[in-house]
Amino acid sequence: MKELTIGRNDAGQRLDRFLAKAVPLLPASLAQKYIRLKRIKCNNARAQRDTRLQEGDVLQLYINDEFFDKPSEANAYLTVTAPKLNIVYEDENILLVDKKPGVAVHPHDGAEYGRTLIDHIQAYLYAKGEWRPREEQAFTPALCNRIDRNTGGIVIAAKTAEALRILNQKIRDRELDKRYLAVVEGTPRPETGVLKGYLFKDAVKNRVFVTDTPQKGAKTCETRYRTLTKRGGLSLVECELITGRTHQIRAQFAHAGHPLLGDGKYGKLDPHADRRYQALYSYRLTFCFTTDAGVLAPLNGRSFQVADVEFVKTYFPDFRLPGIAE
Structure with missing residues (x-):
């Protein structure tokens, strides 16, 4: 418990507004709850959120010490x-x-x-x-x-x-398998394959660039993909990162002539709808441990998948993602 004494400059304020300034880490909703539960009192008596504080009042705050730290x-x-x-x-x-x-x-x-x-x-x-x-x-x-x-x-x-x-x-050690879903414009050829190239990052522009030939400072990038379904000039592809570079999937598909839907940085904004985000989702995770995993060993071989992906339902309403057999 901590006590705060109201000085001349704090007098006249409502209790809830004083708390917002004196204890900034304490959310307003939680402060109201604590007032209701009498974990915040004024002069050892029950108070209300709109209680007007007077010089010399003493607040009793029965809240965790963490809330008195400085915000960071x-x-x-x-x-x-x-x-x-x-x-x-x-x-x-x-x-x-x-x-x-x-x-x-x-x-x-x-x-x-x-x-x-x-x-x-x-x-x-x-x-x-x-x-x-x-x-x-x-x-x-x-x-x-x-x-x-x-x-x-x-x-x-x-x-x-x-x-x-x-x-x-x-x-x-790459003992986790992550699969992504993406909607790309057009149909990749072949419909299943591996995108290979060299990727380098421009920190000033905050974007990456892909080339077909080695460049100074560029790193190899490879993405395995397979086309799951097609509709209306769009393709739903599943991607697996062989290398893990910044913006790799987005940049490689754009370089291949099939930018991701809604990707304003590497392609163009969605012509079909007002999309705020690129159509890219890390939808499945599998633990593939090949060495000792200690307390995480029971997870080995298990896969986990999100319940749904918004852009799949929007652009491919008849397609159903395969479930996971436990």
Whole structure:
């Protein structure tokens, strides 16, 4: 419990408005709940959110110490009172979340605190009592892979330090199989094959370029694909990254003459509808461990898939994604 004494400059304010300034990490909805539950009192008596504070009043705040920290990227999860997650799978070690397009996985320049995927994951685990930051020496639940803001799909979060260490190693050793769905313009020829090229990044323009011949600073890039169905001048393709380069699928298909639908950076905006995001989704994940996986060994051989993909239903309404046999 902490006590705050109201000084001359704070007198006359409503209780809820004072709390928003004095305890900025405490969300307004949670502050109201705590007032209702008498975990926030004024002069040891029940108060209301619109109580006018007087000089000399003493507030009793029965709330966790975390809320009294200064706002930062490390404690942005505290501003999330109702975590919004599409959970694909969860156990005591990991969490698989279906990230929707438009959601950033991490904050950028501190402008999105409380609205990113990692904020909601940490808030979810904090609310469940599975993560107690005041009791941890260093570990914080973390993401093992990233997906661009405007791309959707499965993101892996480690709930323990051991799981994080193992998953990072498995990803480096390519012992996870990730499959993507994309809608491209036209029909790739052949309908099943491998796109090969050389990719280099222009940091100033924040985009990549693909060439057919080696270039200074360029890295090889390969994407295996197969066409699943076609309709209305569009093709639904499944992609597997043989190499994992920035914007690889988007840039390689654009270079091949089949840009992704809605991709304004590497192709052109969707001519069929007002799409806000490129039609690209990391829809399936399979654990393919070839070496010891420790506590994650029970996941070996298992596949996980998102429930649905919006652009598949929109552009290929008669197509059904194959399910996963457990």
